[in-house]
Amino acid sequence: MSIAAEARPVPTADWVTIEDLYRNPFPIYQKMRAEAPVHWVPAVNRYMVTSFEACHIIEQDQEIYSANETGSLMKRAMGHSMLRKDDPEHDVERKSYGGVLRPRAIKETWNAIFQENSDKYLAQLKAAGPGADFIWEYAAPYAAENLRRIIGFENATQEDLQRWSQTMIDGTGNYADDPEVWAKAEKSSAEVDAAIDEMLPRLRQHPNATLLSGLADMKIPLESIRANLKMTIGGGLNEPRDVLGVAVWALLSNPDQLAQVLAQPARFTDVFDEAIRWVAPIGMYPRQVTRDTVLEGMALPEGARLGVVLGAANRDPKQFEDPETFNINREKKPHLAFGGGIHYCAGAWVAKASVAAIALPQVFDQLPNLRLDPEHPAVDAGWVFRGMVKFPVLWDQK
Amino acid sequence: MAKISFHHGDGSTDVLEVEPGTSVMRAAVTNGVSGIVGECGGQAMCATCHVYVRQEYLDALPPVGDDEDEMLDCTVDERTDRSRLGCQVKVGDGLEAIEVDVPESQV
Ligand code: HEM
Ligand code: FES
Numbered sequence: 376m377s378i379a380a381e382a383r384p385v386p387t388a389d390w391v392t393i394e395d396l397y398r399n400p401f402p403i404y405q406k407m408r409a410e411a412p413v414h415w416v417p418a419v420n421r422y423m424v425t426s427f428e429a430c431h432i433i434e435q436d437q438e439i440y441s442a443n444e445t446g447s448l449m450k451r452a453m454g455h456s457m458l459r460k461d462d463p464e465h466d467v468e469r470k471s472y473g474g475v476l477r478p479r480a481i482k483e484t485w486n487a488i489f490q491e492n493s494d495k496y497l498a499q500l501k502a503a504g505p506g507a508d509f510i511w512e513y514a515a516p517y518a519a520e521n522l523r524r525i526i527g528f529e530n531a532t533q534e535d536l537q538r539w540s541q542t543m544i545d546g547t548g549n550y551a552d553d554p555e556v557w558a559k560a561e562k563s564s565a566e567v568d569a570a571i572d573e574m575l576p577r578l579r580q581h582p583n584a585t586l587l588s589g590l591a592d593m594k595i596p597l598e599s600i601r602a603n604l605k606m607t608i609g610g611g612l613n614e615p616r617d618v619l620g621v622a623v624w625a626l627l628s629n630p631d632q633l634a635q636v637l638a639q640p641a642r643f644t645d646v647f648d649e650a651i652r653w654v655a656p657i658g659m660y661p662r663q664v665t666r667d668t669v670l671e672g673m674a675l676p677e678g679a680r681l682g683v684v685l686g687a688a689n690r691d692p693k694q695f696e697d698p699e700t701f702n703i704n705r706e707k708k709p710h711l712a713f714g715g716g717i718h719y720c721a722g723a724w725v726a727k728a729s730v731a732a733i734a735l736p737q738v739f740d741q742l743p744n745l746r747l748d749p750e751h752p753a754v755d756a757g758w759v760f761r762g763m764v765k766f767p768v769l770w771d772q773k
Numbered sequence: 774m775a776k777i778s779f780h781h782g783d784g785s786t787d788v789l790e791v792e793p794g795t796s797v798m799r800a801a802v803t804n805g806v807s808g809i810v811g812e813c814g815g816q817a818m819c820a821t822c823h824v825y826v827r828q829e830y831l832d833a834l835p836p837v838g839d840d841e842d843e844m845l846d847c848t849v850d851e852r853t854d855r856s857r858l859g860c861q862v863k864v865g866d867g868l869e870a871i872e873v874d875v876p877e878s879q880v
Pocket of ligand 1: 610711
């Protein structure tokens, strides 16, 4: 029997719309997963893979599931970064980041800077007063300033980083081919190039602990340095911001769990892990099939463009009991929020240190009786990237 | 072929015969040995392939590398002087057999 004959045909989910996914993808994923692990989704123009098992298989097999997608909008918006390469090319560039994002450097250099930044933006949030937006007054500038310092852009501001990140990400998702979106992405891309070009010679003279400084002496093409840093700007800012927002929102919506954590601050690590499981900040990323294959019983043709839906895999009832519920006390199981295999998130330890070890404990320590604003409800949105888009909070002023 | 034995907390043992050059993590993940995750695919980045190598095999292993050392400080179960990352320990080439104890938790 041929491979295809053994496999089930892939169902089409023509009922899925981008608008519904953006508002709340989870009921859609529930319905899809129950039917099959893979669907062809015309609105997204991809096969969407929604089971934990199938997403996991893809992550661990770069030969059949290539990251080097043809026609990638990310390549157009940011250049061809390591995230869209397979080994051995990927490996050289991944190694070029050296130890900058690893635990030792975090302990020696970055933790003190994260603390400084958290102090600064918590003061900004407090000055804005109760009713202020947790994301825009604290989480976003905090994540952006941390990333600015790690990369080593002495010649840019955290606001620049936020603008660069958002406009280039918008380019990456510009399936509608909106010329205005491309114009903004291109402008940011040019600004990043100029900032890099200015910093590299400076850092060759005065090396420091930053990513740019480490890259300054590497024998990798400037084109790759640029693409990798743009990808890192796009992948290292919104995600810590979003997990911070979702974690605080989930705790404020679950007072029992909040009480538990306040009594035992070491449990903020569990809060972090459960927050990224429950709402994966990167909800979907692409892969392309290099030859006819069968994925968890489903036939896929060579060249098929896949969406690996981490947001759905992380709520697969086959992997997690009662998966739709935020529960820091659930049985510990591996989830896929940081991806897996060779592209496993390079910033995972930075995210854990800055969000779970520093920001979350400090936020609850310094904002007494932090709570939701009943008059102004928080809004979560997104599916390729998901987080809080509006999050007004109240607290007691001392 | 080289032999890897995984001893579990419940007293059971998985024994695998693998090609020389295979890492303890890769052997476990490919053969569905429980208790070893290996999220990062072997880059010494995730600390979810932690194993305790049985005493009698420790001397035959290459020394703990810098990245491995750093990651062993991030394991969920306590680091001991028998702790190694399964992805950094390869069988063959003088290590024809190894026995490891699988930690209670990796995540
Ligand atoms: C909670 C926060 C974060 C989440 C959930 C997250 C998630 C991910 C995921 C899912 C991937 C793999 C994507 C794919 O395979 O296509 C990835 C890759 C990556 N992330 Fe993160 N990330 C986070 C924070 C960060 C931070 C703070 C940085 C930088 C400081 C960062 C830098 C990177 C880089 C450089 C890659 C590419 C790795 C490679 O291609 O080998 N991430 N991240
Ligand atoms: S597999 Fe990730 S550290 Fe060994």
